[in-house]
Amino acid sequence: MEQVIVAFENQKSLWRVKEILEASGAISCIVCKSADQVRRTVRKLHITTVVCGYKLSDQSAENLFEDLPLFCAMLVLAPQDRLELIQNDDIFRLTAPVSKGDLVASVRMLTQISHRLERFVRPSRSQEAEEVIRQAKRLLMDRNGMTEEQAHRFLQKTSMDSRSKLVQTAQLVLDGAELG
Structure with a gap:
């Protein structure tokens, strides 16, 4: 089962996205409530995909993305007017509200992309x-x-x-x- 981080400032959105992704049966979610918690969890558990809102309690998603490892993919789920503010083209975007099928398919695609990217980006050390x-x-x-x-x-x-x-x-x- 694939693990992804779900992080939203709005608790209702956080739990709804988690519920949708886990109902698919192929995704297990780790809930984070701040950008700092996301960074620590990505490094500690080696998570390759983050699904979040435009802004977290302590930082914007775009600023958080800059601190994540290169193999880590981010999907920002937000209203279109917020998504248009994101300057970084490496951040994937999905307009809210979104259908369950589109959300699950997008997250599955991102996990596959990040795993392939990881093979090329992650240096192996002794x-x-x-x-x-x-x-x-x-x-x-x-x-x-x-x-x-x-x-x-x-x-x-x-x-x-x-x-x-x-x-x-x-x-x-x-x-x-x-x-x-």
């Missing part, structure tokens, strides 16, 4: 490299009071700025700790 990254994050969390997400973003930004691989940046953090 277990050793993953462990170096975990240790560097742990060190940043302990020494700097960062959350795991903040430590990960720090490593990502530093590696992008220095044009080095994430594992190389993580190793530099660990090497610096040994010197200090």
Whole structure:
């Protein structure tokens, strides 16, 4: 069974979309109530599809999309006037109200697209490299009071700025700790 995240500011919409998708029998929904919760859940459970409204309690869907992994697809379900405000062409849109069949078919299509995309986008790292990254994050969390997400973003930004691989940046953090 495919897992997707459902996140809406309006609780009635959230539970209605969840009910429709799960009634199809092929989709299991994880409910999130904020953009921050969506980000954490995507990373923790490796979810590839997010269905949400135009805006969540703490952020717009478009801003949230920028923080998601490249393989993660987003479907925004909203009235047409709200959908027209979305600038990012990589976000899928569906005008509300929508038929049950169109909603289920759209979500199934997105899950298939995101799984295919994931094969090309997601780099495979060795277990050793993953462990170096975990240790560097742990060190940043302990020494700097960062959350795991903040430590990960720090490593990502530093590696992008220095044009080095994430594992190389993580190793530099660990090497610096040994010197200090």
